[in-house]
Amino acid sequence: MENPIKKLLGQTAIYGLTVILGRALNFLLVPLYVSVFADPKDYGVVSILYSWVAFLIVLLPLGMETAFFKFISDQKEDKQKIFQNSLLTVLGFNSIFLLLALVMSGTIANWLLLPDHPEYVILLVLIVSVDAIAALPLAKLRSENQSKKFASIQFTSIMVNIAFNVILLLFFFDKENPHMGIMYILIANLLASLVKPLMVYKDFLNINWTFNFALAKQMLIYSIPLILAGFAGIINETIDRILLQNILYDNYLTSHPPTEGIEKSAMNYAAGQVGIYSACYKLAMLVTIFLQAYKYAAEPFFFSNAKNQDQNKLYTKVMNYLVAALCVVFLGVSLNLQIFKYFIPNEAYWIGLTAVPLLLLANIFLGIYYNQSIWYKLSGQTKFGAYIAIGGAILTIGLNYIFIPKYGFMASAWATMIVYGAQMTASYLLGQKYYPIKYNLRKFCLYLGLAILFYFIATAFNIEEGMVQFFVHNTFIVVFVALIYILEKPTKQSPPKVDDQPQRKTIIA
Numbered sequence: 001m002e003n004p005i006k007k008l009l010g011q012t013a014i015y016g017l018t019v020i021l022g023r024a025l026n027f028l029l030v031p032l033y034v035s036v037f038a039d040p041k042d043y044g045v046v047s048i049l050y051s052w053v054a055f056l057i058v059l060l061p062l063g064m065e066t067a068f069f070k071f072i073s074d075q076k077e078d079k080q081k082i083f084q085n086s087l088l089t090v091l092g093f094n095s096i097f098l099l100l101a102l103v104m105s106g107t108i109a110n111w112l113l114l115p116d117h118p119e120y121v122i123l124l125v126l127i128v129s130v131d132a133i134a135a136l137p138l139a140k141l142r143s144e145n146q147s148k149k150f151a152s153i154q155f156t157s158i159m160v161n162i163a164f165n166v167i168l169l170l171f172f173f174d175k176e177n178p179h180m181g182i183m184y185i186l187i188a189n190l191l192a193s194l195v196k197p198l199m200v201y202k203d204f205l206n207i208n209w210t211f212n213f214a215l216a217k218q219m220l221i222y223s224i225p226l227i228l229a230g231f232a233g234i235i236n237e238t239i240d241r242i243l244l245q246n247i248l249y250d251n252y253l254t255s256h257p258p259t260e261g262i263e264k265s266a267m268n269y270a271a272g273q274v275g276i277y278s279a280c281y282k283l284a285m286l287v288t289i290f291l292q293a294y295k296y297a298a299e300p301f302f303f304s305n306a307k308n309q310d311q312n313k314l315y316t317k318v319m320n321y322l323v324a325a326l327c328v329v330f331l332g333v334s335l336n337l338q339i340f341k342y343f344i345p346n347e348a349y350w351i352g353l354t355a356v357p358l359l360l361l362a363n364i365f366l367g368i369y370y371n372q373s374i375w376y377k378l379s380g381q382t383k384f385g386a387y388i389a390i391g392g393a394i395l396t397i398g399l400n401y402i403f404i405p406k407y408g409f410m411a412s413a414w415a416t417m418i419v420y421g422a423q424m425t426a427s428y429l430l431g432q433k434y435y436p437i438k439y440n441l442r443k444f445c446l447y448l449g450l451a452i453l454f455y456f457i458a459t460a461f462n463i464e465e466g467m468v469q470f471f472v473h474n475t476f477i478v479v480f481v482a483l484i485y486i487l488e489k490p491t492k493q494s495p496p497k498v499d500d501q502p503q504r505k506t507i508i509a
Contacts, residue, residue, distance in 0.1 A: 018154035020292050025162050027289065030282045033185070034346040036169050037275070041268045042178040043349075044275030045114065046185055048245050049124055051238040052112070056125075058230040060097065060132035063223030064090050065139040070222060071215075072143060079143075082215070084208055087136045089216050094129040101125040113249055113267050117179065123186040127193050134196035137203040153199045161192035229386040235393035236419060240400055240412035241278060245270045247404040277409035279344050280352035283337075284359035287329050291367045294322065315374070315437050322371050323444055324484045326364040327451035331480055334360055335458050335473035338465045355413035357455065362413070364448070365420035372424065375431035384430055392423045447484065454480055 037043040064086040072079045101108065102125070105118040114120055141150040168184035175181075197204065252266035333340055334357040341350055369388075376384045396419045403411035431437060454476045463469040 040275030044271035047278035164188035232389035287363035
């Protein structure tokens, strides 16, 4: 009989690979975008549009993927009936949404501060609606353990998106008409989204159009809280770009005398700042990609070891390694910005590089929070995850609203770091109360403190860019890695001490 844990890990690796690969390849599109968009305001428009996509991707599937998994596991109804009812619910809701969005595209474009381009809105709502409708057949594949087919669909969609971005922007784009560059990006995304329903077309052809309103109501009652929690999480991740655009736009209008064309100037300025911030934010996503890979492996690992008598020691050791790895990434990127900045091959964007260390540090806090979150998943108290997310969302909005007018995108970077730090701290304190795991705070503080100290010492020298700076900065990284190796290297005496002294309560990991 196949080992269920081994099977779970294998499928997780396949699912995770598509997500990680998608993020990595989309990450590699950034140099192309900032190259073709000489003015940051045009890339800023792309960033603003995709910030709204993040919210719609949470709303439009109505949480029916998770509800589908829940209801088929409870076996309250026939699996096919649950699937069809879920799909019809999402189809109906998205049809209404799509119709309203198309009719109101001009009004929505004005609201997004893009009054001349309702076509952006039309393409955007088509993309998110197609993705939302395709989510259910893909969830069905996951429920049937068809991980390879799921991965092939996702991979095909990713490659279509990459291919059309490269072809359209490199061979058909005219830099004198940046509007068409934005259109090409949206068209490439729409074509990639259409791949998914086309590759599962049989699920749509075999739909029984009988709709069970009672079942739909039960599923929506279950899924709506998930949507609210998802919204809170997305606010923490993407609302800063939306707020940056709107606050800087209003601030520009109030700080400049009213003249002809001032609104256009305000829009361009705000979009330009968003473009600079978003491009530099991508460098911090190197930590995020690492975290995504880690998350897919970590959750099944934690759950499979939930009854292990040494789980506390195991979780502590994992946290030590995670913090150390995240700190290495932080130093590797922040102390080598003279190299990584060429990932953004347009000097007009480099003014935003000052935000990168803060955003890297923010993502370290986020990674630690992800790792800590296992306490409320193992204990079944997931409500605390929602509380933390909502609290973070309120703090994110408040900090950005207060400080953007004075500090611009640096306020957003600081807010991101503060919020993720607060969520990490709140999760730790609540976890110690409801599901105690004795993390080694001394090592945690040592690794994080040393990484920050090394960064400040290295940058305090203010060495001119070149080989000398590269050598000095990377010497600090090598020393940091060596210290971690010395501290984490197991000794031959360690195992006997644990076995011979089981009465010791304190974990030294």
